[in-house]
Amino acid sequence: ETGVTQTPRHLVMGMTNKKSLKCEQHLGHNAMYWYKQSAKKPLELMFVYNFKEQTENNSVPSRFSPECPNSSHLFLHLHTLQPEDSALYLCASSPMPDGNQPQHFGDGTRLSIL
Amino acid sequence: GQSLEQPSEVTAVEGAIVQINCTYQTSGFYGLSWYQQHDGGAPTFLSYNGLDGLEETGRFSSFLSRSDSYGYLLLQELQMKDSASYFCAVRLADSSYKLIFGSGTRLLVRP
Numbered sequence: 499e500t501g502v503t504q505t506p507r508h509l510v511m512g513m514t515n516k517k518s519l520k521c522e523q524h525l526g527h528n529a530m531y532w533y534k535q536s537a538k539k540p541l542e543l544m545f546v547y548n549f550k551e552q553t554e555n556n557s558v559p560s561r562f563s564p565e566c567p568n569s570s571h572l573f574l575h576l577h578t579l580q581p582e583d584s585a586l587y588l589c590a591s592s593p594m595p596d597g598n599q600p601q602h603f604g605d606g607t608r609l610s611i612l
Numbered sequence: 613g614q615s616l617e618q619p620s621e622v623t624a625v626e627g628a629i630v631q632i633n634c635t636y637q638t639s640g641f642y643g644l645s646w647y648q649q650h651d652g653g654a655p656t657f658l659s660y661n662g663l664d665g666l667e668e669t670g671r672f673s674s675f676l677s678r679s680d681s682y683g684y685l686l687l688q689e690l691q692m693k694d695s696a697s698y699f700c701a702v703r704l705a706d707s708s709y710k711l712i713f714g715s716g717t718r719l720l721v722r723p
Contacts, residue, residue, distance in 0.1 A: 540714055542713075546710075598643045605654045
């Protein structure tokens with residue numbers, strides 16, 4: 499149990515579908531993150547939220563739309579994705595967004611685009 | 613641009629010591645972190661170095677030399693369960709909250 503729960507664990511979708519990834523943390527943290535992990539590539543930061551406010555958008559295409567209704571929940575809404583978007587999507591949280599504080603990761607959602 | 617270099621794979625024997633190096637070229641530097649990730653699992657935080665020198669946590673130690681833009685993770689008394697991928701990550705010294713990750717080193721521990 500990592501304290502950060504992601505659902506679903508696996509998702510297969512067509513390029514025209516709309517789906518959402520969910521992340522929930524029970525650690526009382528104020529910062530939450532979305533990362534993309536592709537094979538043989540570094541983890542790539544997508545979005546950062548601090549106290550529900552988006553503080554970082556790392557040049558992510560608009561077909562990825564994050565939502566943070568409160569400090570415990572984070573969503574990633576997906577629409578009109580491309581095959582190159584197939585990857586492991588990881589959610590993380592930390593007490594604050596300061597990078598010297600450990601980030602706690604969920605197990606990720608393995609996304610496959612047909 | 614920002615880049616972190618680490619070996620892609622390392623193999624070692626159970627009970628041995630292994631060192632995983634990380635060199636970085638980033639626009640500013642605040643600190644170096646290390647994360648472990650088992651296949652199919654979540655990355656987990658191992659250590660953080662904000663200042664030069666060695667940090668020790670049980671069997672794992674991490675070292676940083678800011679003047680050399682270099683750090684390493686040292687794993688002692690290797691166990692089979694240490695087989696995993698290890699990532700170094702740099703926090704940039706700017707107002708962003710970015711952690712820049714290396715591509716990871718896959719460690720295989722053999723009996």
